[in-house]
């Protein structure tokens with residue numbers, strides 16, 4: 431095998447064991463969330479979970495975790511599993527999390543009756559908050575999440591929880607709304623912190639925003655990684 435011929439059998443086995451460990455973590459984590467409806471790819475969820483856990487120390491040095499657009503809690507659960515990893519490793523729960531889940535829970539335009547992705551909870555109750563809470567409880571993750579039931583821009587304007595180490599934006603996907611979300615939340619993300627966009631490449635508005643940010647050297651962020659439709663930017 432190219433690149434491994436210099437390695438001993440023990441080193442190769444160690445490498446394989448590490449790779450298998452990552453796949454097992456991904457599969458076991460995804461299995462916990464089979465009951466949660468949503469559009470997040472498991473690779474995207476895994477990246478969010480690992481970023482939450484990895485960004486607690488080092489350059490970022492802690493800070494809050496924020497999600498804009500929670501729907502029924504799929505991405506919220508992945509972010510919360512990152513907090514849970516930290517707590518299990520001995521980080522005090524107040525320093526590890528919680529995940530602040532910002533959503534008015536009334537659904538995006540596409541979730542309304544007649545939209546491209548009409549949702550039965552939105553049509554019946556006008557909210558997905560009940561499903562969100564039930565899904566988090568069933569996954570055993572409710573203790574790691576604090577819902578903030580309000581519009582994104584109001585949440586950003588009133589934000590008083592300090593610097594944000596990771597903000598995941600998955601709200602209204604129009605260009606205008608996603609640009610407003612970015613501008614409103616980016617000001618709370620310090621040097622080394624992450625801002626993540628979902629649905630890049632699948633929704634035109636978010637795709638345009640991500641392309642503009644990647645080209646704009648004065649935006650203060652650099653694109654550092656991505657998987658499927660998740661793009662991760664770090665404050666330079």
Ligand SMILES: C[S@@+](CC[C@H](N)C(=O)[O-])C[C@H]1O[C@@H](n2cnc3c(N)ncnc32)[C@H](O)[C@@H]1O
Pocket residue numbers: 467468469470498499500501502503504505506532533534535536537538558580581582583600601602
């Ligand atoms: C695509 S869904 C989020 C999906 C979720 N991240 C998941 O993993 O399943 C978009 C969510 O953004 C919320 N939303 C849309 N516009 C919003 C706004 N201006 N303020 C707060 N929430 C908003 C909707 O209520 C909806 O729940």
